[in-house]
Amino acid sequence: MSTTRHLSYFKPHFKASKEFELSTPVVPAPHKFKRIAAPVSASPATGHISLGDSNKSTFAGIVPVHGIEESEKTEIIETPAAAGYYDEHLLTKPLPIKGQGTFGLQYVATGPFRLVVNSECHHSSGNEDVLVLEVGNDTACFRTRNNSDPANILKKVTLAKPDLGFEAGLKTRYWFSIDKGNKILRYGKGYQTTSLTLLEVNLGIEGSTPWAEWMNEVKFLAVAPSKDEDVVQFADDLDLWPFAVDEMSPVVVHNDKVTLEQLEDGSVTVVENLPPACQQLYANVTGKAIQLDEGDFEFSKAIHHSVTTEGCIGWNKLKAKAEASGHPFEAQYLRVTLGLNRGNSPGSPFVMEVWPPHHYSSVHSHSNAFAVIKVLHGTINSYYYADLDPTKEESQYYRQMEFHKDEVTWLSDRQLQTHQLRNETAETCVTIQCYQYGDHDHTHYEYFDYIEEGEDGHPSTVKAFAPTSDWGFSDFKKKVKEEWEKYQKEEREKV
Ligand SMILES: [Fe+2]
Structure with a gap:
């Protein structure tokens, strides 16, 4: 409960291009990253990048461009693992139990953002296996990597309700629940209770997928906004709950x-x-x-x-x-x-x-x-x-x-x-x-x-x-x- 509210986060000061050079996969990958070969164009005003006609995903196409020169952007986009990854702000306090818990964040979002859980406390930078909740303009999804490859979206959705997207400019409680016992990922807004689940994926629904096993290992958390201005001090706004989201009768x-x-x-x-x-x-x-x-x-x-x-x-x-x-x-x-x-x-x-x-x-x-x-x-x-x-x-x-x-x-x-x-x-x-x-x-x-x-x-x-x-x-x-x-x-x- 509130004992877990006073958390801190750290963010390395190197830039995205440098950071990418430092990152190497450390977790055995259940699958290979699929290169996006579509033509690329960038909007200087928004930093949003279009991945071309081959990418029809609602979620794809936004990458962090924090202080990167135009030439550097090109360099990043040409590197497959960085395509569409969101810059991760690592949280120093992990989930109390591996593979189980609810990660709640009171957050004012003005753009799409991602919540990332990893088995290691470091940046995945889009090229490692992680579990990702992405909250977009009016929709949301779970991914298996922090990048914008549509192939990494978990599609076995068992529950999806309307009003999935971020509440623009409003301080809102977003939560991401990891339930290794039932092999379920859940996302909701508001109180961390089952009734308020907006999106749910059952990783065990197709039998023993690699992710159903791998989710037992996740422990470390990161917040990844798509916009620089959405980077906030998370310390007072985080809530880690050691259990998967639950609901007791009133x-x-x-x-x-x-x-x-x-x-x-x-x-x-x-x-x-x-x-x-x-x-x-x-x-x-x-x-x-x-x-x-x-x-x-x-x-x-x-x-x-x-x-x-x-x-x-x-x-x-x-x-x-x-x-x-x-x-x-x-x-x-x-x-x-x-x-x-x-x-x-x-x-x-x-x-x-x-x-x-x-x-x-x-x-x-x-x-x-x-x-x-x-x-x-x-x-x-x-x-x-x-x-x-x-x-x-x-x-x-x-x-x-x-x-x-x-x-x-x-x-x-x-x-x-x-x-x-x-x-x-x-x-x-x-x-x-x-x-x-x-x-x-x-x-x-x-x-x-x-x-x-x-x-x-x-x-x-x-x-x-x-x-x-x-x-x-x-x-x-x-x-x-x-x-x-x-x-x-x-x-x-x-x-
Ligand atoms: Fe009351």
Whole structure:
């Protein structure tokens, strides 16, 4: 997790032409490089090189031209191994396990780029066997060498979704997963979860291809942009995960509730599978005594009355929040905090949230914190998003779940972090949320970022929401109880 974020990279200072002279293949090649014999022309403005009619690949034809004179370019293109290779920026920290792991990069790309994994920590320069994810303008592919030979594209695609290309000028999380156990390469954008896989190749699908065996050896990583200006300091933006991309159910249950069928279909996960921070939060808020209604006081009915009756304290607070924010009344919910902010969570660690009928939140993330949420009353729907991306429509969620009374869900810095909650019923929903930063989070970003919908042709934007408190729990419960008892008395007197 965040322990692996503080990485460094190094890049030798010699130029591409010199670098190429130094590079020699060191890994036994499962196949020979196929020379591209097509005529070559270069665009001085873009550095893009056309390989002529014989090359119909969408991906081919871009080579790095970092500070190279025109005569030097010609020299490189005439050398087969360098045709269309991207200059590799080597990362000093390898995958923790050979042949297994997920390589995630938060990156602002303005042009195509490649992520390269190698069995050795040196430049392949297009003439060695490596595994390459190439992210292009509107498409992507996996290659077996860092060059632009169409023969090196892995074509046994088992999954391909739309919107494969780089997000021009937008900081985006791209990930490349290597799974030697299942012989699968995956690429996705957003959180590193199976649902967000955009492109998948199964190297074992045709039996024992050379690559299915060779992928067991890959360990070292490199980022290879096609544009000089896309070279960034990667240290704070890298995320190495020791496992191939995985997905756990948003539904958490105690292990004595899991059936064999659920083990098979993965529709629930058990507490022990959660990250340690979530296990701790789960213990705090899911005890049997954590209930809204107790004794003869129906707190849930009192809350519903308060937030749905004009003039009551709940309704008045929602109205005031709508007027202060300029957002619709239905976009408001109540945040009732429990206990003190101990400095290890965005706002108070325990928050009871009240969702009147048909009210909803914005699409928001959770400060990279961990959370466990239990439904105390009613039903809430959660819509999950790949990232907090203001260019995407609200309808572009990748997963939706409905949670009922006593059901528990979770989120982490790695999965389910960005969502929208909606009460789509006619009954008020009440949830208890519990937040905590991860052990290795030394930033403690105190805000929940959210997408504010643009109006009148203005684009949507990301804004920061300070998770403040509308009431303390004891004060809220006392006032709502008084209000409810007064209302019941008046009703009795009417009768
Ligand atoms: Fe949330």
